[in-house]
Amino acid sequence: xxxxxxxxxxxxxxxxxxxxxxxxxxxxxxxxxxxxxxxxxxxxxxxxxxxxxxxxxxxxxxxxxxxxxxxxxxxxxxxxxxxxxxxxxxxxxxxxxxxxxxxxxxxxxxxxxxxxxxxxxxxxxxxxxxxxxxxxxxxxxxxxxxxxxxxxxxxxxxxxxxxxxxxxxxxxxxxxxxxxxxxxxxxxxxxxxxxxxxxxxxxxxxxxxxxxxxxxxxxxxxxxxxxxxxxxxxxxxxxxxxxxxxxxxxxxxxxxxxxxxxxxxxxxxxxxxxxxxxxxxxxxxxxxxxxxxxxxxxxxxxxxxxxxxxxxxxxxxxxxxxxxxxxxxxxxxxxxxxxxxxxxxxxxxxxxxxxxxxxxxxxxxxxxxxxxxxxxxxxxxxxxxxxxxxxxxxxxxxxxxxxxxxxxxxxxxxxxxxxxxxxxxxxxxxxxxxxxxxxxxxxxxxxxxxxxx
Amino acid sequence: xxxxxxxxxxxxxxxxxxxxxxxxxxxxxxxxxxxxxxxxxxxxxxxxxxxxxxxxxxxxxxxxxxxxxxxxxxxxxxxxxxxxxxxxxxxxxxxxxxxxxxxxxxxxxxxxxxxxxxxxxxxxxxxxxxxxxxxxxxxxxxxxxxxxxxxxxxxxxxxxxxxxxxxxxxxxxxxxxxxxxxxxxxxxxxxxxxxxxxxxxxxxxxxxxxxxxxxxxxxxxxxxxxxxxxxxxxxxxxxxxxxxxxxxxxxxxxxxxxxxxxxxxxxxxxxxxxxxxxxxxxxxxxxxxxxxxxxxxxxxxxxxxxxxxxxxxxxxxxxxxxxxxxxxxxxxxxxxxxxxxxxxxxxxxxxxxxxxxxxxxxxxxxxxxxxxxxxxxxxxxxxxxxxxxxxxxxxxxxxxxxxxxxxxxxxxxxxxxxxxxxxxxxxxxxxxxxxxxxxxxxxxxxxxxxxxx
Numbered sequence: 001x002x003x004x005x006x007x008x009x010x011x012x013x014x015x016x017x018x019x020x021x022x023x024x025x026x027x028x029x030x031x032x033x034x035x036x037x038x039x040x041x042x043x044x045x046x047x048x049x050x051x052x053x054x055x056x057x058x059x060x061x062x063x064x065x066x067x068x069x070x071x072x073x074x075x076x077x078x079x080x081x082x083x084x085x086x087x088x089x090x091x092x093x094x095x096x097x098x099x100x101x102x103x104x105x106x107x108x109x110x111x112x113x114x115x116x117x118x119x120x121x122x123x124x125x126x127x128x129x130x131x132x133x134x135x136x137x138x139x140x141x142x143x144x145x146x147x148x149x150x151x152x153x154x155x156x157x158x159x160x161x162x163x164x165x166x167x168x169x170x171x172x173x174x175x176x177x178x179x180x181x182x183x184x185x186x187x188x189x190x191x192x193x194x195x196x197x198x199x200x201x202x203x204x205x206x207x208x209x210x211x212x213x214x215x216x217x218x219x220x221x222x223x224x225x226x227x228x229x230x231x232x233x234x235x236x237x238x239x240x241x242x243x244x245x246x247x248x249x250x251x252x253x254x255x256x257x258x259x260x261x262x263x264x265x266x267x268x269x270x271x272x273x274x275x276x277x278x279x280x281x282x283x284x285x286x287x288x289x290x291x292x293x294x295x296x297x298x299x300x301x302x303x304x305x306x307x308x309x310x311x312x313x314x315x316x317x318x319x320x321x322x323x324x325x326x327x328x329x330x331x332x333x334x335x336x337x338x339x340x341x342x343x344x345x346x347x348x349x350x351x352x353x354x355x356x357x358x359x360x361x362x363x364x365x366x367x368x369x370x371x372x373x374x375x376x377x378x379x380x381x382x383x384x385x386x387x388x389x390x391x392x393x394x395x396x397x398x399x400x401x402x403x404x405x406x407x408x409x410x411x412x413x414x415x416x417x418x419x420x421x422x423x424x425x426x427x428x429x430x431x432x433x434x435x436x437x438x439x440x441x442x443x444x445x446x447x448x449x450x451x452x453x
Numbered sequence: 454x455x456x457x458x459x460x461x462x463x464x465x466x467x468x469x470x471x472x473x474x475x476x477x478x479x480x481x482x483x484x485x486x487x488x489x490x491x492x493x494x495x496x497x498x499x500x501x502x503x504x505x506x507x508x509x510x511x512x513x514x515x516x517x518x519x520x521x522x523x524x525x526x527x528x529x530x531x532x533x534x535x536x537x538x539x540x541x542x543x544x545x546x547x548x549x550x551x552x553x554x555x556x557x558x559x560x561x562x563x564x565x566x567x568x569x570x571x572x573x574x575x576x577x578x579x580x581x582x583x584x585x586x587x588x589x590x591x592x593x594x595x596x597x598x599x600x601x602x603x604x605x606x607x608x609x610x611x612x613x614x615x616x617x618x619x620x621x622x623x624x625x626x627x628x629x630x631x632x633x634x635x636x637x638x639x640x641x642x643x644x645x646x647x648x649x650x651x652x653x654x655x656x657x658x659x660x661x662x663x664x665x666x667x668x669x670x671x672x673x674x675x676x677x678x679x680x681x682x683x684x685x686x687x688x689x690x691x692x693x694x695x696x697x698x699x700x701x702x703x704x705x706x707x708x709x710x711x712x713x714x715x716x717x718x719x720x721x722x723x724x725x726x727x728x729x730x731x732x733x734x735x736x737x738x739x740x741x742x743x744x745x746x747x748x749x750x751x752x753x754x755x756x757x758x759x760x761x762x763x764x765x766x767x768x769x770x771x772x773x774x775x776x777x778x779x780x781x782x783x784x785x786x787x788x789x790x791x792x793x794x795x796x797x798x799x800x801x802x803x804x805x806x807x808x809x810x811x812x813x814x815x816x817x818x819x820x821x822x823x824x825x826x827x828x829x830x831x832x833x834x835x836x837x838x839x840x841x842x843x844x845x846x847x848x849x850x851x852x853x854x855x856x857x858x859x860x861x862x863x864x865x866x867x868x869x870x871x872x873x874x875x876x877x878x879x880x881x882x883x884x885x886x887x888x889x890x891x892x893x894x895x896x897x898x899x900x901x902x903x904x905x906x
Contacts, residue, residue, distance in 0.1 A: 041676070041797060137606060153602075157774040308761075310761040325606045347494070
């Protein structure tokens, strides 16, 4: 059934199915009940909850029990449901339910970043086929409006780069490590105690969550299909206090960034790079001021210049705010006709080879403290076509636990900052450094973002 | 002619009239020509410029001369024009042209804040009547998406407060005064030399420009009609280095803020306060990091919490970016049907009496340096029901030019920070202080925003 056939039946009210009643779902239902009159005014017709699908129907959830069902598919199939709100999570079950809803001519609002990052093409095609809406503002950066602005406000501009702090857990951990001097494991445990990290923190700390968001942001920013699998990904589990101190010496802080970049090669051909890794950010950059569990998305566009969006990136109420904004938009279209712009992928840019991606690097190493070391190390960089920006040498070489590993004064610590170089060249350079007699050990390699050249 | 009748004629392309070819208009035309293919993909049909209305048709503008006309009305009236883009400025002429366009069933994109702030109700009614779109993203904070997010992304939330740095000229001046220690007049002159202030800076430095933006933001945030005349307004012309130093002592900076607030009185009734004034902002607040000619809009909503939008607030290219984003949206609706949400004013909240508005204050004064002065001053505040938060006393009393006005050590400088109090009580208190024998002079009163209680 298409939108036109569908809306004729139900313009006097908008029927909504809520799939899931966890933290976000509960808040969505509460706000719909509490601010019902406002929603009616904003939409032009009342929103009516037809049902709420949950796994465990026996729990008292403080809502009319007749609304609760464990048959999500039957709820989606109800002819009086116009919009389906999915706040369950998971991929396969939600995918089936939402595809079914879209095929039946019902609009979808979802907060499910993993689903959108993996299956946006299939979902968008189903929405196009039925001429209905697929909204997912809550999938990236919680309450911060970023999907809408990318689709609409920036639609007249050419975006060059999007850099996001899009995972609150890792930003909390990195901010806390910076503030307290505690190590990663200790800070992760504290984040767990405070409710900022889940019992299994893998999705956050290994960057999978941020990679989903990078895929979604890249798709919208560059009008090209990018999935989570296309995103290069490193987590924060190897970040040490030495890394943070070395960043501070360079007037930088370390953030887990989702970097989405339009790459224009010398022959003018374009490609998309999407990557997630901990990176040095200058303290003077707007992103450096984003601390704790906050999120921010910083974008650079040809005409607009540099714009940043900042706010709470997670939590029941902020996520519910984004879901409800989408629900108002979807409901308005049910009542008044029209469709939101989809994720237009006309540009169809290829994904750049990660080896071709260029950025700046900080290479930390322990070297042999003798005459000629610096020139030998510099030669290795030069041999790999990498230009050095700055070098800091430091005599004391300590382990992470503070023990001096060099009581005889034979070693030094060297921190080399490069100009922009390709990942391929950098990787080869690091391998050569490992084979150099002057280098005891490359202790860490960190990218630097937020600076040119 | 309604949208339905209109679109049947012209779905294969979207005809656009550009009114005005100043900095912004030139950039809009250039980008439309340069990125035409992208626009076609994003809209679903090509955008075709039907004509460009200018005052002086004799100048070579680097575009097809057959497009140039000095008859804006005739251009608007052309049957093959679907969308009118107004980047002329001024109020009355633009108002007539845009009303005429809307009445003919043509959508409007305007960057004209003064027009929207003064005549939004009339323009919105005409757009509603013809079921077409009225877009004005570029009217507030240049390229920063704020109108779209307020209308759409935040449509499921209850906004409590919007605080904006929405005038680049005044922010540049205040930032420069803070950095250089130069006085207002000197800094204004420098801003003029650098192109950040116009020859007649009145609209900027007296807060008129910011007041227009406050009216627009308040209307959208609180679903209530607010015009520029409803906005309480103070400019920055009286800000001295003493004010800036007194702010620094309190770990604050001074910003010209547009504050839009939902006021809930004790009986539960609501009203809207919109005001523009220089205010102290804590250095720890996100808005304090917004320097130079940048703009930012900070909002607090019931569910979303605190969100900030940051970016360039003016300039040809950023403003063109916002105009073109609106043009894409309006053109999509011409091609695909549907309408953007208007400025829904259902809540219809009254404007709060300025005397009832509450905030915190910094009252700077010169007092007689003798026993009992502090208690007498404190008594004046207490008599007006104003609770004091902190007091700083300082012996040296200098004029702005650095001359000591108190060689005999009879005077002291007193900086009193209050808790939240009403404007009416504060005004009465300041009058009483002026009459107190202990007070030589109240040298300045500054509001403090960005802190509770």
